[in-house]
Amino acid sequence: MxxxxxxxxxxxxxxxxxxxxxxxxxxxxxxxxxxxxxxxxxxxxxxxxxxxxxxxxxxxxxxxxxxxxxxxxxxxxxxxxxxxxxSLRKSPKGKIRITAPRHAAVSLLWPMLGSFVKDYPDIEVDVNIDAAARDLAGDRFDAGIRLGELVAQNMVAVRIGPDLRLAIVASPGYVAQHGVPATPHDLVQHSCINFRLPASGEFYAWQFKREEQDVKVRVSGQLSFNDPDMILAAALDGHGIACLIEDHAQAMIRDGRLVRFLEDWCPLFPGYHIYYQTQKNNSAAFRILIDRLRFRSRQSERKPPQ
Incomplete structure (x- = not known):
């Protein structure tokens, strides 16, 4: 040839x-x-x-x-x-393509990338912001970032962030007019802001757990979005109750722009992991990126069964 x-x-x-x-x-x-x-x-x-x-x-x-x-x-x-x-080069070189939801990209990926690209000027990083799960091989991504519970079992998954928790919030104005739900079941009596799942197009069912009791609630309301930033904006404007990842709303809860409730029904769940196919990523550039992202205080790595 x-x-x-x-x-x-x-x-x-x-x-x-x-x-x-x-x-x-x-x-x-x-x-x-x-x-x-x-x-x-x-x-x-x-x-x-x-x-x-x-x-x-x-x-x-x-x-x-x-x-x-x-x-x-x-x-x-x-x-x-x-x-x-x-991998034999003294200065690693290559291009790495990653798909990640906006929250993970902003809170975990970007804080690392600034110093990473300065330290390794021959490595290019291409980040695709997408909340939907992507086919890594079909879409030619080297890795993806997802919540740990959503990563397929046949992937290597490396923890890159702490456990997370949901926060159920509403504006003070909404609370003053409609009160707060005492239990997750009471949410069906309130106007809630729905989250449409990017992959399936269905509404996310709000999930709660306290002690041994698991509760899943299908909420309803006038507004729904497939973007957490829009849900946050709608909640701040008093359009209903929102379900968000805790740190996404933490600053607004702290300064009083949002009121949080049902906190004892919102346990921790596995945080973000970077995942990839073992046979596709053995370059020095990729290994260095994974090591930079690895969550240090609670390292966790899952390998596919042999």
Whole structure:
């Protein structure tokens, strides 16, 4: 296989994974017309159509699907080899792509990244803010950040933050007009601000526990959001009761802009973990990033079963 063959095959894999000539061209650092010509040249040389092109999308033909499945193990092996040789450099180099919800990115990832990129100028970090769980392999992420209880069992999960707790809050104005619920069951009599789960599109069921009693409540109200910042803003404006991660609302609780209740029904739960596939991440750059993020006072790492 000559150099041009490798370039053409890499171009095909990029288009197949991105589902777009524009995104693939950006990823490869080339132009869309040049990339399109490369793919036409590859199809002509192979004598088979690999892609179906429309004005809005690019999809794989059955032959293209089969071709991609054959190529991916080889390109994954190349990635592993590049990571291994990169680990021998005195100054680690590489690009790391991470997907994380906004709260984790702001509270845990960003405080570390400022010093990290100064210490390792040859390492690039690409952070995608997304509350929904992403397919790491399919979307070409090196790692993701999620709450510990949400990480799939087949992933390596490294704790990067402390245990968390929910806070049930409302503005003083709402409390003065409507009172506060004495138990979680009383929430159904109140106007609550719903959180729509990004992955499923369903409303989050508020979960409580006290001693051995578990309670799950489906709340209702005029407003719902898929973003905690909007829920916080609505609660501050007196539109209802909100369920938020404690530290997200802590400053407003402390200065009296929010009133907290049902605190004894909100136990601790596992905090954020960074997760990844063992076979995909052995570069020195990635290992250094994980070590920087690792939660020091309560280290926890889960490996998939052998």
């Amino acid at each position: 000559n150099r041009d063959d490798l370039i053409d095959l890499n171009a095909f894999v990029a288009v197949a994974e991105e589902g777009s000539f524009t995104r693939a061209a950006t990823r490869l650092g080339t132009s869309q017309p040049a990339l399109s010509n490369t793919l036409r040249r590859l199809e002509a040389r192979l004598g088979v159509r690999l892609l179906t092109r429309t004005t809005r999308s690019v999809t794989l033909t059955p032959a293209g699907e089969e071709f991609l499945q054959g190529l991916k193990p080889a390109f994954d092996a190349i990635d592993l080899s590049l990571g291994a040789i990169g």
